[in-house]
Amino acid sequence: MPTIHAPAAASPTTQPNPTNFAITLMEHLVVPTFVLDADQRVLIWNRACERLTGIPAHEVIGTRDHWRAFYDTPRPCLADLLARNDWSLIDKLYTTHDEPDTPAHGVHAENWCTMPRRGKHLYLVVDAGPVFDDAGKLIAVVETLRDNTESKLTQIKVAEQASLLQHHYDEHEREARMARRILDHQIRTDLIRQAGIHYTVMPATNFSGDLILAARSPDGRLHALLADATGHGLAAAVSVLPVVQEFYRLVEQNEPLSGIVDAINFVLANSLPAGRFVAAAFVSLDEQAREGEAWVGGIPGVQMIDDSGRIVRRFESRNLPLGVTREADGIKTFERFSWAEPARLVMLSDGVVEATAPDGEAFGEARLAHSLASPRSEDLIARLRAALTAHLAGTPAHDDISILVIDCPA
Structure with a gap:
């Protein structure tokens, strides 16, 4: 042509x-x-x-x-x-x-x-x-x-990095599920049911660093623990793992509350890395004698409320968190109490009072007291959850939230 x-x-x-x-x-x-x-x-x-x-x-x-x-x-x-x-x-x-x-x-x-x-x-x-x-x-x-070679190579690199990140994420999820199964296997839900407590745990991630345990000793005393490890997620959950078996072992041996706290503190002080500790609250009840004992370290005070939800006594934190020191001086303050009328004990992790609304306002003690003011006939756990959900207004909680309610019967 x-x-x-x-x-x-x-x-x-x-x-x-x-x-x-x-x-x-x-x-x-x-x-x-x-x-x-x-x-x-x-x-x-x-x-x-x-x-x-x-x-x-x-x-x-x-x-x-x-x-x-x-x-x-x-x-x-x-x-x-x-x-x-x-x-x-x-x-x-x-x-x-x-x-x-x-x-x-x-x-x-x-x-x-x-x-x-x-x-x-x-x-x-x-x-x-x-x-x-x-x-x-x-x-x-x-x-x-x-x-379009440069753009395509960048796209391929981004896809490879995304695939690598997805692989690491999937591996982390598998490890987290394995750790969750291990922890769940350690916790005796049958003993919690027998203890007759009411509780809820709202993790900030898919893995909670809060722990709730309860069991009855051979002499019939009820022992309950709410623990809150440093941080949240898998690392926090691993921190509380040594507590589980030690708690059950000591309760089964009829150990008094002071001995339980001392032994668990010793285990944590010798197993946790520097900077890691477990804030906690313990309660021990003799329901027949209507007497009890409380220990609080680094966690919001335990509230005792009457049948109308009015706070009649508060057991404040007077001890160091567990695992901070091997010395007994920082963990030796216990409070004894008794009750003549039916009452309830409410134990909380700090994720409750620190739950932050979208405008930056914390849930706080005033809202907590208002939420507790409910008659015994009302589900206190459900009331607290509803109040927290309304306050958060869809904002994810920054810390794990745990609530434990124990009856003190007349």
């Missing part, structure tokens, strides 16, 4: 030939572009296409060898598929592509290309569109190219 030449400069009295002007314009486009005729021979191979492929126009004009710019072996380009109106190979030839339902509007595809003359592996974004004459007959196909 005849070679297409750029038009000569137009004289002042003549108008440029529209066809030649269009060819010249396409030759100087900054977008790499080539044009095939209806027989798939190269009509135009612009300068940007020469720079992208490393192949000069004179090597491909008038040939069907344009594939050599992109691949090591013969295969159709997107413009060839459009010229043939044959899309049976598009899935095999391109990693990403539009469905060519209306090829008259053009077709988009993307693929890795070997670029033999450049000696590079490039990811090209390709768009091909047909050109028809006035009778609707295909006369040419225009294909534009864009080097």
Whole structure:
């Protein structure tokens, strides 16, 4: 076929030939572009296409060898598929592509290309569109190219990092589930049921660092513990793990509350790393004698409320948290109490009073006292949960929330 030449400069009295002007314009486009005729021979191979492929126009004009710019072996380009109106190979030839339902509007595809003359592996974004004459007959196909290699490599790297993060996350979740099963297996829910306590735990994450235990000793005394380890999540839960078996062992041996606290403190002080400790509250009740004993260290005070929900006594924190020191001086304050009328003991982790609303206001002691002011017939746990949920207003809690209620019967 005849070679297409750029038009000569137009004289002042003549108008440029529209066809030649269009060819010249396409030759100087900054977008790499080539044009095939209806027989798939190269009509135009612009300068940007020469720079992208490393192949000069004179090597491909008038040939069907344009594939050599992109691949090591013969295969159709997107413009060839459009010229043939044959899309049976598009899935095999391109990693990403539009469905060519209306090829008259053009077709988009993307693929890795070997670029033999450049000696590079490039990811090209390709768009091909047909050109028809006035009778609707295909006369040419225009294909534009864009080097998207850097963006694609970044995308691949991000995908690899996301896959790696997902792997680490999945591994963490598996380990967390295993730790949760281990901890759940250690906690004797049958002993908690026999103790007759009421409680709830609302973890800040999928793993709570708060712990609630209860059991009756052989002499019938009820022992209950609410523990709150430093932080929350898996690390906090692991911190309270040594407490579980020690608590059950000591209760089974009829150990007095002072001995239970001392032994658990010794275990934690010798097992936890520096900076880790467990705030806790212990209660021991002799329901027949209507007498009890409380120990509180680093946790909100234990409330004693009457049948109307009025606070009649509060056992404040007068001890260091467990595991802070091996010395007994910091953990030796116990408070004895008795009751003549039915009462309830309410033990809380600090996640309750510190629960923060969207406006930054903490739940606080005043809201706690208001929530406790309910008759015995009302479910106190449900009332407290509802008050906390309303206060948080959809905001995630920053710390684990635990509530333990113990009856002191008449």
